[in-house]
Amino acid sequence: MSFKVVSCQDKVVRLFKDAIKKNRLAHAYIFAGQEGVGKTLFSKELAKMVFCKHPGSDACDNCNACRRIENNTYSDLFSILPEKNSKVIKIDQLKHLQDMLTIKPLESAHKMVIVQSADRMNEEASNCLLKTLEEPPFYAIILLLATSLDSVRDTIRSRCQIVRFAPLSDDTIKNILVNRYQINDKQAEQLASISQGSIKRAVLLSNTNTPEKRDWLIDQLLKSGLQDHLTFSKELFQEWHIQEIDVLEEKRLIIKELIFSILLYYRDLLVCKTGGSDIYNKGRKVALLSKSSSISEDALFRIIQAIKTSFEYLDRNANITLLVENMIAKIFYLQFNNALQSPS
Numbered sequence: 001m002s003f004k005v006v007s008c009q010d011k012v013v014r015l016f017k018d019a020i021k022k023n024r025l026a027h028a029y030i031f032a033g034q035e036g037v038g039k040t041l042f043s044k045e046l047a048k049m050v051f052c053k054h055p056g057s058d059a060c061d062n063c064n065a066c067r068r069i070e071n072n073t074y075s076d077l078f079s080i081l082p083e084k085n086s087k088v089i090k091i092d093q094l095k096h097l098q099d100m101l102t103i104k105p106l107e108s109a110h111k112m113v114i115v116q117s118a119d120r121m122n123e124e125a126s127n128c129l130l131k132t133l134e135e136p137p138f139y140a141i142i143l144l145l146a147t148s149l150d151s152v153r154d155t156i157r158s159r160c161q162i163v164r165f166a167p168l169s170d171d172t173i174k175n176i177l178v179n180r181y182q183i184n185d186k187q188a189e190q191l192a193s194i195s196q197g198s199i200k201r202a203v204l205l206s207n208t209n210t211p212e213k214r215d216w217l218i219d220q221l222l223k224s225g226l227q228d229h230l231t232f233s234k235e236l237f238q239e240w241h242i243q244e245i246d247v248l249e250e251k252r253l254i255i256k257e258l259i260f261s262i263l264l265y266y267r268d269l270l271v272c273k274t275g276g277s278d279i280y281n282k283g284r285k286v287a288l289l290s291k292s293s294s295i296s297e298d299a300l301f302r303i304i305q306a307i308k309t310s311f312e313y314l315d316r317n318a319n320i321t322l323l324v325e326n327m328i329a330k331i332f333y334l335q336f337n338n339a340l341q342s343p344s
Contacts, residue, residue, distance in 0.1 A: 036200025094128035299335060
């Protein structure tokens with residue numbers, strides 16, 4: 001592989017090719033963008049370009065360094081990520097980073113550290129990283145990968161160059177699903193359309209029963225008498241098997257798909273309310289039109305904003321159960337309070 005495998009990030013690729021050519025790589029970068037847009041893949045390909053023994057306009061992919069980077073065994077490249085079932089990166093992991101950086105490179109002119117989920121560092125870990133960023137070794141290149149810049153401390157952001165990664169296009173996601181995951185054209189197109197530019201989300205959806213779960217969800221939301229948010233939240237967790245998932249990151253991804261499905265439903269209601277036709281749940285158009293007539297446009301806007309806020313808090317390590325319960329409570333309040341105020 002090489003930079004050619006990095007999709008829809010041409011601007012980022014050009015930026016780093018130029019920096020490497022002019023020997024102007026910074027000591028620290030934040031790669032910001034939603035999950036599944038290529039931040040991790042690009043980081044590995046950048047490491048190849050930096051450490052390649054036969055560099056040209058791209059890494060050769062054949063030398064000993066490139067092969068070992070691909071297999072995660074190169075001595076001057078390190079990765080840090082949250083431990084299994086942990087919400088955060090802990091201070092011990094950052095102290096290990098500091099220890100590694102005190103040792104000069106063994107095989108090249110640089111040492112590179114990739115910190116996955118850098119927006120999930122606890123306070124102690126953030127303070128430890130800040131000390132490293134204030135006086136980094138001259139040979140260090142530190143890459144911080146984050147989905148939410150708001151969750152990265154200002155003092156850390158100010159010491160890094162921020163590089164933004166764009167969402168992938170629907171066509172790109174469809175092609176990856178068809179060619180890499182052998183998913184048929186029709187399903188790949190459907191998955192791409194609801195993936196929000198994330199191949200990770202599209203692949204997750206392809207491996208779950210999300211369409212069936214989404215149908216159940218819409219059936220429940222279309223019910224006129226649904227007002228008990230705690231009961232509904234409990235049913236959501238049961239139907240989507242949330243409590244059966246032991247790995248925190250997997251649970252977080254499923255919750256994101258749940259929230260995303262709710263967002264699509266209320267987006268469809270808003271489209272119907274404003275006379276549009278571009279809805280996702282096309283088979284429910286008649287029911288959606290009927291439902292949209294009972295909710296004001298203002299309430300729908302506010303509900304959609306509440307759902308988007310829940311997305312943001314999920315990335316900030318909020319308690320998953322409380323987050324869903326609070327979101328459903330806010331939605332029900334806005335929806336049914338509006339219904340009570342509407343003329344009969």
